[in-house]
Amino acid sequence: MVKSFGSVFDCLVVGAGIAGLAASRRLVDAGLSVLVCEKSRGVGGRVASRRIEGAPFDHGAQFVTNRGAEFSKIVENLLIAKVVFPWFGEAGKERYVGLPSMNQIAKILAEGLDVKQGMRIESVRFCSDYWEVSSEAELIRSRSLLMTCPAPQALDLLKCEANENSSYILNTLSKIKYDKCVALMALLEEPFPVSDSGFLQYDYPEPIATVADTLKKRGPESPGIIIQSGPEFAERHFDSDPVKISEGLLNAYPRSKELRIVSTSLQKWRFAKRREHCISDSYISDPSAMLWHAGDGYMTPKIEGAYLSGLRAAESVAAELEFKLR
Numbered sequence: 001m002v003k004s005f006g007s008v009f010d011c012l013v014v015g016a017g018i019a020g021l022a023a024s025r026r027l028v029d030a031g032l033s034v035l036v037c038e039k040s041r042g043v044g045g046r047v048a049s050r051r052i053e054g055a056p057f058d059h060g061a062q063f064v065t066n067r068g069a070e071f072s073k074i075v076e077n078l079l080i081a082k083v084v085f086p087w088f089g090e091a092g093k094e095r096y097v098g099l100p101s102m103n104q105i106a107k108i109l110a111e112g113l114d115v116k117q118g119m120r121i122e123s124v125r126f127c128s129d130y131w132e133v134s135s136e137a138e139l140i141r142s143r144s145l146l147m148t149c150p151a152p153q154a155l156d157l158l159k160c161e162a163n164e165n166s167s168y169i170l171n172t173l174s175k176i177k178y179d180k181c182v183a184l185m186a187l188l189e190e191p192f193p194v195s196d197s198g199f200l201q202y203d204y205p206e207p208i209a210t211v212a213d214t215l216k217k218r219g220p221e222s223p224g225i226i227i228q229s230g231p232e233f234a235e236r237h238f239d240s241d242p243v244k245i246s247e248g249l250l251n252a253y254p255r256s257k258e259l260r261i262v263s264t265s266l267q268k269w270r271f272a273k274r275r276e277h278c279i280s281d282s283y284i285s286d287p288s289a290m291l292w293h294a295g296d297g298y299m300t301p302k303i304e305g306a307y308l309s310g311l312r313a314a315e316s317v318a319a320e321l322e323f324k325l326r
Contacts, residue, residue, distance in 0.1 A: 009035045011317055012133055012142035014121060014157075017045025018303050019295040019310035020148035021109035026314035028113065032321060035140065036115040037133065043115060044106030046272070047098075047303060050185065052263050055214070055222030056101040057185040059267040062199065062212050062226070063087055063095035064105065064303045071304045083108050088197035095199070105303075124157050126289050143324070144290040144317050148310060150271035151176035151297045158291075169293065172284050176297040179231035180238050181209070181272030184249045189260040191223040205230035207252045227253060234272070242266045274301035283313035287320050 011027050013020045016038035027034045042048070046060035064084065066075040075096060078084045083104055084096040098104040124145060125132045131145040147154040155173040158166065194200050194213035201210050207230055214224040227249050229237075237245050246266055250256045274297050283294035294313035299305035 007033070008130065009033045009140070009142040010321055011035075011144045011146055012037065012131060012140060013146045013148060014124075014133075014154070015045065015148035015295070016040075016043040016106075016110065016115050016117070017148055017295065017306065018047055018106065018109070019306040019313075020045075020146075021106060021113065022307045022310035023146055023148065023294060023314035023317075024113050025109060026311055027318060030314075030318045032318060034114065035142070036110075036113055037119045037121060037135075037140075038115060038117050039120045041117055042103065042106075043110045043117070044103045045306075046269060047102050047106045048267075049098075049101035049103035050265060050267070052185060052187045052224070052265050055187055055224060057187075057214060057224060057226055057265070058097070058102040058212070059183040059185055059226060059265075060269065061102055061303055062210065062228075063097050063102075065089075065093070065095055066304060067300075068304065068308070071307060074307065078105065078108070081108070088199060121157060123160065125160075126291070131290065144292070144321060146292045146294065146313055146317055148293070148295045148306075148313075150178060150295070151293070152178070152271065154293050166286055166289060166291070169284050169286055169291065172279060172281075173293065173297075175277055175279060177275045177277075178271040179273050179275060180234035181231065181269040182229040182234045182237065182245055182249070183267040183269065184227045184229075184246050185265045185267070186225050186227070186250075186259060187262045187264070188223045188225065189262055192225060192259060194225060202230075207233035208249065211253065225259070231273070234268075238268060238270075282309050283316070285313070285316055287316075290317075290320065290324075292317055 010032040011034050013024050013036045024034045048060035066072040087095045087097040089095045123134045130141045133140045151173045198213035209230040210228045212226045285292040292313045294309040296306035298309045
């Protein structure tokens with residue numbers, strides 16, 4: 001298939017997770033042309049949901065928190081729009097859950113954006129004043145490149161572009177590591193109370209890190225639980241047979257014999273939670289090459305951190321483009 005150039009965008013954003021969507025929204029609001037490229041069929045990254053026989057399950061992030069004034073305004077707007085509602089937690093430390101699922105938060109952020117889903121990027125290349133981003137089917141040109149995919153994926157794409165100016169970006173990306181996680185979703189015949197709040201977090205997260213009760217999140221029409229593994233279990237069993245992984249998690253749950261399971265589904269997350277590091281930046285950039293990377297690899301490894309990292313990076317991109325396009 002012959003690849004061809006279409007329009008030249010002001011910014012191409014790699015990844016339609018929360019950071020990528022937040023950044024794209026800010027750039028579009030600044031009057032810039034933006035294309036978001038996402039390899040999966042949906043938006044949101046780990047703010048993800050799946051339906052089992054019609055019942056929604058959040059198999060990635062279970063809730064969203066707001067610890068800073070800026071993001072609190074975002075959550076307040078989502079509350080007003082009835083996109084989220086308080087799940088549990090004392091005043092000032094509430095956990096909010098999306099309606100009808102966590103993925104609705106991402107869908108709201110993506111409204112009106114130009115998102116190309118199912119686009120697996122094969123290479124990126126900086127040519128003079130433009131970035132050329134190539135997939136199997138097409139080649140896209142952009143004046144700037146903002147990567148919001150997990151740092152290991154960004155590092156793989158950028159290695160071939162290594163030069164003296166980009167060494168800082170490559171070195172920083174190499175320091176951002178993630179733990180794996182496996183999530184087991186089980187649709188039940190009848191409600192099953194996990195805890196008073198509907199959420200159980202283990203002090204020692206092995207082999208199970210958390211258990212969530214969908215009854216508390218969604219109502220009695222879709223009873224179920226989500227068991228998320230700890231990083232050690234996920235690392236050992238990530239490539240194992242899905243049936244054996246499911247059995248391992250169920251056997252590790254002390255109350256598994258009380259469950260009346262109708263159906264199950266398994267989700268593997270290769271880049272589930274960013275490990276602690278000493279990076280203090282909100283994002284990293286090489287303005288000389290019009291290159292940025294943002295996401296939950298910076299600030300805090302939560303939805304709030306990803307969102308704010310995307311915003312800060314977008315503000316930097318917009319400022320550089322404004323200067324360059326004068």
